[in-house]
Amino acid sequence: MSNLLNSLKIELRRGTLTLAVLSQLRTPQYGYSLVQSLEGAGISIDQSTLYPLLRRLEKQELVSSSWDTSESRPRKYYVLSEFGLEIFSELKKEWINNSKELYSLLGEGDDDENEFN
Amino acid sequence: MTMRTNLIEVYIQEVTRRLPEKMRSDIALELRSTIEDMLPNHHTVEDVKDVLNQLGNPAILANGYKDQPMHLIGPRYFDVYMSLLKMIVPIAAVVSLITIITKYFIGFSGEEALLNSILSLIGEGIWTLIQVGIQVFFWLTITFALLERFDKDKEQLPLTSGLEKWTAEDLKNVAYISKKKTISKLEIFGSLMWTAIWVTLYFYANQIIGVYEGDGGPLEFVMPALNQDVLQQYGLIVLIIAGLEIAFALYKLLKEQWTKRMAIGNTLLEVISTIVFIIILIKPNFLSEEFVVYITNLFTITKEQFNVWLIGGTIIILIITAAASIYDGFKKANIR
Structure with a gap:
């Protein structure tokens, strides 16, 4: 039961992960700073998923990357490309619309319950 | 210090050795800087282990980078x-x-x-x-x-x-397949088997079809009934017919049910093979001479009577089975 619930929860979150990451990359971030800002917003992300995801986004040309070697520790920074910004705003719209629809759908269910009680 | 560094390096190696050569150095560099970012300033071996646990199984991480299926x-x-x-x-x-x-x-x-x-x-x-x-x-x-x-x-x-x-x-x-017009696997198996059997009999007739004699002991092949030379003359066309039969059986296997087109194909195949076999049968020296002599002595009938009886009978059986197969094909194809 709890196993099933967990896997369903993971499934629910999976699609939102890309959106969450894209939202944070409007300003340049390196791997760990991205983890921290996501966690700061209450979104915990499996790190073994996040780093490959960043590479994939780069391959899809949604983000661009650059090495900053000016400090003692070299860091790879990622930031949204112009194309990535476009995609991000589309996805954002989509997500907001979906949430609204789902919210009203879930609200209906609550009404039914109330009627029966 | 070395112990800690070592753990990290081994972890990075475990990830990168699973990656294509050209990705390795960049990912190693990024992983190292990320791991160091995650560690507190004064860290212990336990801290390092903790961080590596967060990153998880190197195989899974590497697979994420490769973007290739794990199935x-x-x-x-x-x-x-x-x-x-x-x-x-x-x-x-x-x-x-x-x-x-x-x-x-x-x-x-x-x-x-x-x-x-x-x-x-x-x-x-x-x-x-x-x-x-x-x-x-x-x-x-x-x-x-x-x-x-x-x-x-x-x-x-x-x-x-x-x-x-x-x-x-x-x-x-x-197509929606109704039970009555479906072609069972057994039917296809049977027809392929039949093809194999008759082709074998045809090409090895001089070793298989004939008179066997045995006086209480094992049966011994005494003489062939057919003239292999005559059969061999038609070898190529018979092989073509066998090939067509096999192709038709495989076609039936794919279609899984009788169709009009299939019934027409079946008709063509039956007509062609019946005609070819009748032509072979009515060759004057189709039966071997010694066999005819043997039988006429055994049953005291004339050569002509025996010929008419055996060849004629075989032709009639051929035509009847072909007609039955053609009829059956159209009957099944017409079922709705």
């Missing part, structure tokens, strides 16, 4: 794979069985005990079926595993057996 055949190809497997395994099994049985007939000298021969035939048959099954399974799986890896179209929708995305149009190709 042989994914949902995209699984359906096509299964239906091909189900189609090819029985065909391969039948063809190999026919080969074995043909070989057995050719090699059968009549000297060994029949029971022993049958037992060894069954044994060899089962062994060959297992081998063929493994071979088909292996090569088909390899093919699809490669397809899975080299397919650049990352769309995850399952494919139909035409390797295209499914549309409602595909339903036109899948």
Whole structure:
């Protein structure tokens, strides 16, 4: 039961992960700073998923990357490309619309319950 | 310090050794800086372990970077794979069985005990079926595993057996099959088996068809009934007919049910093969001379009577079975 619930929860979150990451990359971030800002917003992300995801986004040309070697520790920074910004705003719209629809759908269910009680 | 560094380096190595050469250095560099970011300023071995635990199994991390499937055949190809497997395994099994049985007939000298021969035939048959099954399974799986890896179209929708995305149009190709017009696998197996048997009998008639004699002992082949030279003259056209029969059987296996077109094809095949066999049968020296003499002595009938009786009878049987098969085909094709 709890196993099933967990896997369903993971499934629910999976699609939102890309959106969450894209939202944070409007300003340049390196791997760990991205983890921290996501966690700061209450979104915990499996790190073994996040780093490959960043590479994939780069391959899809949604983000661009650059090495900053000016400090003692070299860091790879990622930031949204112009194309990535476009995609991000589309996805954002989509997500907001979906949430609204789902919210009203879930609200209906609550009404039914109330009627029966 | 070395211990801690070592753990990190080993972890990075465990990730990068699973990656393509050109990705390694960049990912190693990024991983190292990320791990150091995650560690507190003054860290212990436990801290390092903690961080590496957060990053998780290096194999999974590496696989994420590779962006390649961790399965042989994914949902995209699984359906096509299964239906091909189900189609090819029985065909391969039948063809190999026919080969074995043909070989057995050719090699059968009549000297060994029949029971022993049958037992060894069954044994060899089962062994060959297992081998063929493994071979088909292996090569088909390899093919699809490669397809899975080299397919650049990352769309995850399952494919139909035409390797295209499914549309409602595909339903036109899948006719609703009523039970009465379906062609069973057994029927196809039977017809392939029959082809194998008659082809063997035809080409080895001088060793199989004839007079056997045995005085209480094992049967001995005394004389052939047919003139192999005559049969050999028509060898090519008979082989073509056999090929057509096999092709037709495989076509039936694919279509799974009788159709008008199939009934017409069946008619053509029956008519052609009947005509060819009648032509062969009415050749004057179709029966071997010694056989005719032997029979006329045995039953005290004239040569002409025997000819008419045997050849005529065979022709009538041929025509009747062909007509029955043609009728049956159209009857089944017309069932709604």
